[in-house]
Amino acid sequence: MDNIIYMSTHEIPLLTKIANYFYLTGISAASFIISSLAYVFGMEKYKDCGKISAIIAFGGICIAPIFLIMDLMQIPRMFYLFFMFNFESPLTWGTIILSLYILNCFLYLYYIFKENKKNLKLFGIIGIMLAISLEAYTGFVLALGKGIALWNTPLMPIYFLISAMVSGTALLIIIVVIKEKFFTNFEIINKIFPQIQNEVIYDLGKMLAVFIAIDLFIAFSDVILLFYSTPENSIVARVLLKGPFNIMFLFGEILFGMVIPFFIFILPKFNKNIALLTFASFLILIGVWFMRYVTVVGGQYVPLM
Amino acid sequence: MIDNLKEKLKEKINRRGFLKVAGTGLTILALQKMLTKLEAKDVLETKSITGKRYAMLIDLRKCIGCDACSVACNQENNVPIGFYRTWVKKVEKGEYNNVRDYYIPTLCNHCEDAICNRNCPVKATYKTSEGLTLVDYDRCIGCRYCMVSCPYNVRFAHPYRKTVDKCTFCVHRLKEGKLPACVETCVGKARIFGDINDKKSEIYKAIATNSIQVLKSEQNTKPHVFYISLDIETAEAGKTDFDYMKYYRRDIKKELGVNGNRIKEQYNILKGISEADRKYKHQKKLNP
Numbered sequence: 095m096d097n098i099i100y101m102s103t104h105e106i107p108l109l110t111k112i113a114n115y116f117y118l119t120g121i122s123a124a125s126f127i128i129s130s131l132a133y134v135f136g137m138e139k140y141k142d143c144g145k146i147s148a149i150i151a152f153g154g155i156c157i158a159p160i161f162l163i164m165d166l167m168q169i170p171r172m173f174y175l176f177f178m179f180n181f182e183s184p185l186t187w188g189t190i191i192l193s194l195y196i197l198n199c200f201l202y203l204y205y206i207f208k209e210n211k212k213n214l215k216l217f218g219i220i221g222i223m224l225a226i227s228l229e230a231y232t233g234f235v236l237a238l239g240k241g242i243a244l245w246n247t248p249l250m251p252i253y254f255l256i257s258a259m260v261s262g263t264a265l266l267i268i269i270v271v272i273k274e275k276f277f278t279n280f281e282i283i284n285k286i287f288p289q290i291q292n293e294v295i296y297d298l299g300k301m302l303a304v305f306i307a308i309d310l311f312i313a314f315s316d317v318i319l320l321f322y323s324t325p326e327n328s329i330v331a332r333v334l335l336k337g338p339f340n341i342m343f344l345f346g347e348i349l350f351g352m353v354i355p356f357f358i359f360i361l362p363k364f365n366k367n368i369a370l371l372t373f374a375s376f377l378i379l380i381g382v383w384f385m386r387y388v389t390v391v392g393g394q395y396v397p398l399m
Numbered sequence: 400m401i402d403n404l405k406e407k408l409k410e411k412i413n414r415r416g417f418l419k420v421a422g423t424g425l426t427i428l429a430l431q432k433m434l435t436k437l438e439a440k441d442v443l444e445t446k447s448i449t450g451k452r453y454a455m456l457i458d459l460r461k462c463i464g465c466d467a468c469s470v471a472c473n474q475e476n477n478v479p480i481g482f483y484r485t486w487v488k489k490v491e492k493g494e495y496n497n498v499r500d501y502y503i504p505t506l507c508n509h510c511e512d513a514i515c516n517r518n519c520p521v522k523a524t525y526k527t528s529e530g531l532t533l534v535d536y537d538r539c540i541g542c543r544y545c546m547v548s549c550p551y552n553v554r555f556a557h558p559y560r561k562t563v564d565k566c567t568f569c570v571h572r573l574k575e576g577k578l579p580a581c582v583e584t585c586v587g588k589a590r591i592f593g594d595i596n597d598k599k600s601e602i603y604k605a606i607a608t609n610s611i612q613v614l615k616s617e618q619n620t621k622p623h624v625f626y627i628s629l630d631i632e633t634a635e636a637g638k639t640d641f642d643y644m645k646y647y648r649r650d651i652k653k654e655l656g657v658n659g660n661r662i663k664e665q666y667n668i669l670k671g672i673s674e675a676d677r678k679y680k681h682q683k684k685l686n687p
């Protein structure tokens with residue numbers, strides 16, 4: 095009935111770089127938590143892959159802020175973030191948490207190779223808290239973006255946390271498999287990273303299945319709530335389910351990113367097949383990236399005025 | 400001889416002590432100055448504790464949708480081509496014989512509880528004591544978080560200044576005692592601007608004696624741009640239609656991609672911007 099004659103053009107400020115940033119911080123935080131299973135909670139079984147995931151955690155968090163900085167319009171002014179705080183803003187919380195987390199990751203890695211158990215435990219415990227806050231803060235960044243209906247939900251921090259766990263575990267599985275497959279003949283690598291049994295991979299798979307189940311549940315609650323809520327929210331739900339993001343959301347994130355891998359990880363027929371598990375982990379990695387992209391860009395897709 | 404030496408030594412020590420004290424004092428002073436410099440915001444915030452609260456009332460019964468306000472604003476503030484600090488949303492309702500156009504002039508609401516202000520990580524966006532929400536262009540790092548926080552979509556990324564930008568209620572004109580450009584130019588006198596704390600002002604009387612609305616009151620940002628006779632359907636229009644979304648989504652990079660005939664245009668804009676920036680800095684110098 096209404097015929098729009100003129101309405102403000104609508105730009106999408108935050109794009110792929112921000113999605114990548116969220117993706118990498120997620121992987122890093124999750125890897126840290128997995129690594130702490132061995133070194134803080136004393137699960138000896140995960141000790142060797144704990145070493146690998148500590149490296150992933152450090153590497154991921156070194157690359158992630160680059161995306162964030164490249165996204166600023168005034169790159170030289172990035173140092174303002176460290177001098178002019180606004181403690182009401184989640185980005186300032188992020189600055190503090192991220193800096194502490196990078197430092198902590200470095201020390202943690204250092205003590206792993208020094209094999210200093212006491213300090214390792216200390217930095218592990220601090221690190222778990224920082225890793226959780228790191229993921230939660232990225233969720234809060236979106237959740238406090240008040241105007242955008244898809245973001246403005248209390249589910250966001252926990253959604254980010256759990257999908258981070260999913261992607262972190264999946265990446266670990268892939269790297270462990272690659273290492274066992276192609277790098278067994280190198281003396282140095284074998285010395286630093288002892289061989290990892292297949293049982294560990296199966297266990298990681300089981301863990302992953304639990305994370306995926308929680309993730310699916312949260313995604314489901316999110317969409318259901320959006321669908322039956324205020325007009326803005328239901329529009330967003332339609333953007334996800336019918337609009338331009340439906341292929342990415344329904345197929346990329348849900349079907350190939352969660353449901354199919356979930357069945358691969360729980361069905362006894364498949365979950366001892368390393369090649370299949372690696373394939374499923376790949377799907378998950380792509381699916382979680384789609385989740386980040388759909389959340390960041392899809393949320394801004396609906397015009398506000 | 401020895402006494403003499405002692406004396407000298409003492410003097411030296413004293414001097415050194417003095418120098419030390421002075422040095423520390425100076426460093427502290429310098430640090431303090433640096434810190435205050437970081438804290439110092441705009442002229443308005445530090446200087447005018449006048450108890451004013453600026454607001455705007457737009458009487459949509461008088462708006463004829465002529466876009467004069469957008470044009471005036473773009474001229475006054477050197478807004479780059481393709482961007483608007485204020486624009487008029489226009490919707491046609493009804494069918495033949497029963498048709499009417501509805502307009503909503505839209506601008507920054509200078510919200511009381513501005514979410515953009517709360518979310519800016521470096522306090523580049525700030526509230527003045529008169530209730531204006533302003534952006535310090537020398538301080539903004541261009542993270543664009545405020546753009547996605549604002550529920551009214553009034554902020555834009557200034558392509559040449561490389562910061563965000565938005566309506567300032569023409570703060571430079573207010574300082575000179577003039578009205579904002581859009582208010583002054585409005586042909587139907589639909590826009591009323593003034594101090595709502597002043598019981599004698601035109602805007603106070605108009606708000607007191609009319610039924611007023613604000614956009615998106617559910618966002619709880621307490622906007623200070625009020626409307627008379629706001630049409631909800633017009634305000635909501637265009638959100639549900641995916642085709643519109645596609646059409647109205649803009650790809651800034653593609654748009655500004657330097658293609659032939661736009662180069663000259665851009666050059667002219669650039670010149671204008673640097674002029675505006677110079678004026679802005681000059682003003683800042685005059686009223687530090």
Ligand code: SF4
Pocket residue numbers: 506507508509510513514515516532548549550551552553554565620
């Ligand atoms: S309208 Fe948007 S930009 Fe203006 S003060 Fe309110 S939240 Fe901030």
Ligand code: SF4
Pocket residue numbers: 518519520521522523524534538539540541542543544545546562563
């Ligand atoms: S873009 Fe500028 S004004 Fe907006 S939140 Fe970032 S630093 Fe603040």
